[in-house]
Amino acid sequence: xxxxxxxxxxxxxxxxxxxxxxxxxxxxxxxxxxxxxxxxxxxxxxxxxxxxxxxxxxxxxxxxxxxxxxxxxxxxxxxxxxxxxxxxxxxxxxxxxxxxxxxxxxxxxxxxxxxxxxxxxxxxxxxxxxxxxxxxxxxxxxxxxxxxxxxxxxxxxxxxxxxxxxxxx
Amino acid sequence: xxxxxxxxxxxxxxxxxxxxxxxxxxxxxxxxxxxxxxxxxxxxxxxxxxxxxxxxxxxxxxxxxxxxxxxxxxxxxxxxxxxxxxxxxxxxxxxxxxxxxxxxxxxxxxxxxxxxxxxxxxxxxxxxxxxxxxxxxxxxxxxxxxxxxxxxxxxxxxxxxxxxxxxxxxxxxxxxxxxxxxxxxxxxxxxxxxxxxxxxxxxxxxxxxxxxxxxxxxxxxxxxxxxxxxxxxxxxxxxxxxxxxxxxxxxxxxxxxxxxxxxxxxxxxxxxxxxxxxxxxxxxxxxxxxxxxxxxxxxxxxxxxxxxxxxxxxxxxxxxxxxxxxxxxxxxxxxxxxxxxxxxxxxxxxxxxxxxxxxxxxxxxxxxxxxxxxxxxxxxxxxxxxxxxxxxxxxxxxxxxxxxxxxxxxxxxxxxxxxxxxxxxxxxxxxxxxxxxxxxxxxxxxxxxxxxxxxxxxxxxxxxxxxxxxxxxxxxxxxxxxxxxxxxxxx
Numbered sequence: 001x002x003x004x005x006x007x008x009x010x011x012x013x014x015x016x017x018x019x020x021x022x023x024x025x026x027x028x029x030x031x032x033x034x035x036x037x038x039x040x041x042x043x044x045x046x047x048x049x050x051x052x053x054x055x056x057x058x059x060x061x062x063x064x065x066x067x068x069x070x071x072x073x074x075x076x077x078x079x080x081x082x083x084x085x086x087x088x089x090x091x092x093x094x095x096x097x098x099x100x101x102x103x104x105x106x107x108x109x110x111x112x113x114x115x116x117x118x119x120x121x122x123x124x125x126x127x128x129x130x131x132x133x134x135x136x137x138x139x140x141x142x143x144x145x146x147x148x149x150x151x152x153x154x155x156x157x158x159x160x161x162x163x164x165x166x167x168x169x
Numbered sequence: 170x171x172x173x174x175x176x177x178x179x180x181x182x183x184x185x186x187x188x189x190x191x192x193x194x195x196x197x198x199x200x201x202x203x204x205x206x207x208x209x210x211x212x213x214x215x216x217x218x219x220x221x222x223x224x225x226x227x228x229x230x231x232x233x234x235x236x237x238x239x240x241x242x243x244x245x246x247x248x249x250x251x252x253x254x255x256x257x258x259x260x261x262x263x264x265x266x267x268x269x270x271x272x273x274x275x276x277x278x279x280x281x282x283x284x285x286x287x288x289x290x291x292x293x294x295x296x297x298x299x300x301x302x303x304x305x306x307x308x309x310x311x312x313x314x315x316x317x318x319x320x321x322x323x324x325x326x327x328x329x330x331x332x333x334x335x336x337x338x339x340x341x342x343x344x345x346x347x348x349x350x351x352x353x354x355x356x357x358x359x360x361x362x363x364x365x366x367x368x369x370x371x372x373x374x375x376x377x378x379x380x381x382x383x384x385x386x387x388x389x390x391x392x393x394x395x396x397x398x399x400x401x402x403x404x405x406x407x408x409x410x411x412x413x414x415x416x417x418x419x420x421x422x423x424x425x426x427x428x429x430x431x432x433x434x435x436x437x438x439x440x441x442x443x444x445x446x447x448x449x450x451x452x453x454x455x456x457x458x459x460x461x462x463x464x465x466x467x468x469x470x471x472x473x474x475x476x477x478x479x480x481x482x483x484x485x486x487x488x489x490x491x492x493x494x495x496x497x498x499x500x501x502x503x504x505x506x507x508x509x510x511x512x513x514x515x516x517x518x519x520x521x522x523x524x525x526x527x528x529x530x531x532x533x534x535x536x537x538x539x540x541x542x543x544x545x546x547x548x549x550x551x552x553x554x555x556x557x558x559x560x561x562x563x564x565x566x567x568x569x570x571x572x573x574x575x576x577x578x579x580x581x582x583x584x585x586x587x588x589x590x591x592x593x594x595x596x597x598x599x600x601x602x603x604x605x606x607x608x609x610x611x612x613x614x615x616x617x618x619x620x621x622x623x624x625x626x627x628x629x630x631x632x633x634x635x636x637x638x639x640x641x642x643x644x645x646x647x648x649x650x651x652x653x654x655x656x657x658x659x660x
Contacts, residue, residue, distance in 0.1 A: 002628075005640065036364050061235060061382070086390075136172065140172065140175035140176070140240075141175075141177065141240045142240075142242075142302070143179055143239065143412055144182075144239040144242055144243060144294075144303070145242065145306045147193070148290065148291070148294050148303075148306045148307065148310055149306055150312075151193055151287050151290055151291075151310060152287075152291070152306070152310040152313055153195070154263030154284075154287070155284060155287045155288075155313050155314050155317065156195075156282065156313050158280050158283065158317070159284070159313065162278065162280055162317065162321075163317065163320055163323060165537065166495070169449075
């Protein structure tokens with residue numbers, strides 16, 4: 001029960017933050033709304049026992065990528081967008097209703113065709129989604145690809161610096 | 170999971186794959202060294218010694234039984250050792266050829282050698298991959314390093330353009346490859362090549378779509394028609410000795426991986442037609458367009474497309490004999506192409522890195538630089554496939570199995586297009602020896618010297634080419650990889 005309440009709470013805030021991002025007239029404001037949205041999604045992952053993805057979501061998206069966004073926004077010196085004049089509430093209502101019906105119908109069709117993904121028990125999810133189990137696999141079975149990807153990223157970094165920065169010797 | 174046991178098995182794997190690990194680590198060493206001692210004289214030698222060590226290690230293991238390492242992600246010994254030896258060998262020759270060249274164009278940067286080592290790492294992972302994961306990781310590592318090496322000369326507009334082209338098209342090819350991998354995994358539920366055939370079950374359509382997309386990725390890398398568009402531009406724009414590296418080592422890795430995929434994962438009857446048609450198109454289009462080229466590097470680029478076609482003929486045969494022929498052809502091709510690009514690199518005296526140099530500007534050079542020109546004679550006859558050079562045996566090794574598999578029409582087209590190719594290969598020699606120096610181009614004033622190490626590499630390539638042509642034992646070596654023990658050693 002608590003999990004469901006938490007889900008609806010987080011989902012509502014996530015949707016509200018998404019709307020806020022779209023409707024905010026200030027680019028920096030938009031970016032901050034998006035951060036809130038990403039945090040809520042991370043919370044949803046937590047309720048699904050996928051702790052690793054939740055942490056990565058915050059570290060990578062809310063942390064690194066958003067900082068990058070903010071830098072770009074500030075460097076480009078974007079103007080404040082013009083105010084939204086008149087919203088046609090009828091259309092908004094119609095769109096929301098239409099999407100809701102579409103979602104419901106697709107669910108019904110999908111479940112009748114039996115193509116919905118199987119439900120994963122909470123215990124299994126906790127086993128697979130934890131950082132411990134992921135780390136164990138990454139550093140034993142997939143140790144070689146992991147290291148080679150490290151080399152790949154290093155080479156890409158070196159290349160970016162070499163091509164963009166280095167003056168002819 | 171018992172971690173202690175896992176780590177001890179990883180430790181054993183590191184020893185088995187020592188050349189690969191060493192290449193990675195020495196690449197890092199060069200990066201760190203270059204940060205403190207910029208463009209230190211020792212940098213190229215560190216890279217060369219690493220590659221030489223790897224070459225020797227792998228050559229000693231060619232005769233060993235093949236096995237797997239890193240939880241079956243990578244193959245070692247046997248065919249894998251042979252492919253690695255090819256990659257290390259072409260890397261080593263390239264490093265020796267590239268050092269004086271990069272110095273002369275003012276781009277002697279330490280990172281280049283680190284990138285060559287990293288690219289070799291990627292190629293080895295790709296060429297010996299036993300799983301779709303390692304294929305993808307190796308493919309990407311190799312590609313990224315090659316994009317950077319292509320755009321090395323930033324001040325040259327052609328180089329920048331070709332690097333961007335290569336990068337954009339290559340990114341698309343990677344996308345295709347990844348999508349193919351996803352579909353293949355979806356259809357079979359396994360990433361391991363040797364488990365795929367039995368695990369396909371009733372997901373045939375999905376599996377075949379995946380294989381198709383995977384093939385697109387591979388065919389792009391080996392520059393087969395119709396995925397060849399990037400090749401002439403990239404080969405024309407990139408620094409010449411590095412083009413030799415790109416065209417040989419990356420092709421060896423991609424073809425070796427393709428052979429493993431075809432041999433282990435795909436029942437041969439289904440894709441034989443596709444590969445045969447692509448081989449046909451590649452041979453015809455590569456050779457015909459090469460006829461019209463005036464720039465030497467562009468001509469060699471189309472010739473390398475045509476050679477990818479010849480190798481695909483061996484793959485289309487779909488028999489162990491064909492695969493071993495293709496592997497042998499890769500060795501011959503490596504020797505010839507490294508040598509040819511090395512000679513062209515040394516003959517670039519106009520300072521445009523060969524991107525604008527026309528064939529006519531080299532007329533009469535044969536009497537001024539006899540060593541280079543006579544080496545070129547061997548490489549050109551080898552590429553055209555004249556006996557008794559290695560190129561001839563290579564063509565026999567790929568066309569013969571195709572005839573045995575009933576693809577006589579393909580072999581006939583192959584032989585005819587080889588005859589066509591003789592025209593543009595021999596034209597180089599005509600220009601070198603039989604034309605008067607062009608009065609507009611002051612070839613009389615050319616004062617460049619040939620560095621001793623580079624000359625040694627080119628002479629070595631010539632000797633290898635002759636040896637490969639008259640000593641046929643190498644073909645038995647590649648044939649021994651497919652004696653049936655390759656599948657037997659798998660778990």
